[in-house]
Amino acid sequence: MEIDGEKTILERKQSTYLSLDEKFEIRKETYGGQQYSQIYFTRLHLMRTLLYSLVPNLKPHLPVCKILGLEKGKECIIVGTLYKHMKLKPSILDEYSKTRSVTPLVKPHNFMHLDDHLILEDESGRVKLGGTMLLPSSYITGIVVALHGMETEAGDFFVQDVLDAGLAPQIEFPLESREDKYVVLVSGLSVGSSASNPLQFQLLVDHITGHLGDEKEQAIAAQIVHVIIAGSSVEIPRGLLNGQNLASKDQSRLSEPIKELDIMLTQIAASVPLDIMPGPNDPANYSLPQQPLNRCLFPGSAAYNTFRSCTNPHCFELDNIRFLGTSGQNIDDLQKYSEAKDKLEFMERTLRWRNLGPTAPNTLGCYPFIDRDPFLIDSCPHVYFAGNQDKYETSLLKGTEGQLVRLICIPKFSKTGVAVAFNMRNLECHTLSFGTQFDL
Amino acid sequence: MATTSSKNMKGFYRQKKTTGGITKKATNTKSPKNAAALSSNLTAFISHASPELKDDFDGKESVLRQFDMNMAYGPCLGMSRQARWERANRLGLNPPKEIEVMLNGGKVQAGCLWDGRI
DSSP states (O other): OEEEEEEEOOOOOOOEEOOOOOGGGGGSSSOSOOHHHHHHHHHOOOOOOOHHHHHHHHTTOOBBBBGGOOOTTTTEEEEEEEEEEEEOOOOOOHHHHHHTTTOOOOOOSSOOOOOOOOEEEEETEEEEESSSSGGGGOOTTOOOEEEEEEEHHHHHHEEEEEOOOOOOOOOOOOOOOOOEEEEEEEEEEEESSSSSHHHHHHHHHHHHOSSOHHHHHHHHHHHEEEEEEESBOOOOGGGSSSSSOOOOOHHHHHHHHHHHHHHHHHHTTSSEEEEEEOOOTTOOOOSSOOOOOOOOGOGGGGGGGEEEOOBSSSSEEETTTEEEEEEEHHHHHHHHOOOOOOHHHHHHHHTTTSSSTTTTTTOBBBBOOOOOOOTTSBBBBEEEEEEEEOOOOOOEEEESSEEEEEEEEEHHHHHHHHHEEETTTTTTEEEEEEOOOOOO | OOOOOOHHHHHHOOOOOOOOOOOOOOOSSOOOHHHHHHHHHHHHHHHHHHTOOOOOOOHHHHHHHHHOOOOOGGOOOOOOOHHHHHHHTTTTTTHHHHHHHHHHSSOOOBBBBTTOOO
16 A cells, blocks of 8 residues: 555455366367267266265265165165156146146246155166155255165165265365455346346445445455356346347347446456356356357457456356356256255255256256266365345355355345455455435 | 158068067066167167168177167267267276277268167
């Protein structure tokens, strides 16, 4: 800090950035007519190899066998992919089997039913799971688990214990960081929608860039080293898209939200490194992993090298602290097909199952990869975030091998006016809330 | 399905029972798939199919079809045999080296045996 007469110049803190998005980018994949069986095979193989290495430590005396090798009454461990049979899960075939006049008036938000049951499957066969250890309401199709139990007379597999992979090993948290450095996470800006308040967004931008408040406030803002925008930044007026050619005035109306967003992002990018991720409502591809928003959409901000358009999911390291997060589609999909006490529990489950999007490709749109599953979590992050959630929630998750993860649910900014500030020194986070109402 | 110029529809669908026969196991809640028996019956079936569907069938192709049908290396649909061999190699499944040699040299079908038929 230099003192020049009466003015003090505050310098923004900086941090090193490393992008780890290569596995989410679709560059060399070519579609050869494959189906989703390839990604399931890869997922089962990689997870099974991992579970086979973990099982001897937990249950050393039990034999491990394939589903085809099950014998009645013999206690053993089987590893496979879970499949949850759900009565209410919408199926495209229903459109053909039911009469066209019967259309459901209300679409359920959650497709669970008391009759849902679980089946374990590997390449040799499948077996229905019984017993009370495994609650169908907590599990979904697509995760790979190890089950300890035995085959019953009825042919079911009676589950005595469940072993999931647990949290992945974590790189060491760098201890030498002694100063407070903040990362601001925001999502659901929905620029262009009727719900979004341009003044609120402008206040956020002004706070981040240090144009707000006195010197103390500016000193706080100078500690912000990075901004992440986790999806749903625009809302394109879809009412204009009705299958006919757009009139030229409609064409400009279609692109107004993006232009407005670009103006705001230029202000942010001019002062602090910025990552923008695509979300469910953004002009990007639908299936995960969503590819980065095209730089042509942001002519103003893309000129800055601080502006980065990233994939969804997004993984990166700041000062050797690993961040991993999505724009929320994976967690929202889990909520449709299972239940938990809060969104943080869903996030914790995905970390324990070592899969960011276990419901992909079953109910979550996904590219049909052949030789990898990009959602597998090899290394436990220090910060795990999910955007576009209803409210701000956070917790600190502790693993069995000393892993420490900060879980963050980023609320929709257009609805709540809340952004999240995360302190890289001590893994604490707090909210930044912006209000424009005057309660008199 | 592969296109055929046969005007004789009976000839198109003609199937002959093979000596082995595909046996149906008693159904229980497990559904076992016996890969080896299925693939040998399969290759026998194809050799009895109508001439339009028959292709050059030598020992090499037979070995490659066994590789296609082997469940340990995952599904074969939608992938070239070379890509599938490389994936199996990368995942540490130790696919036999002779398959790679066969795929690199000589005129063998690059796609799996279902290629273009499904």
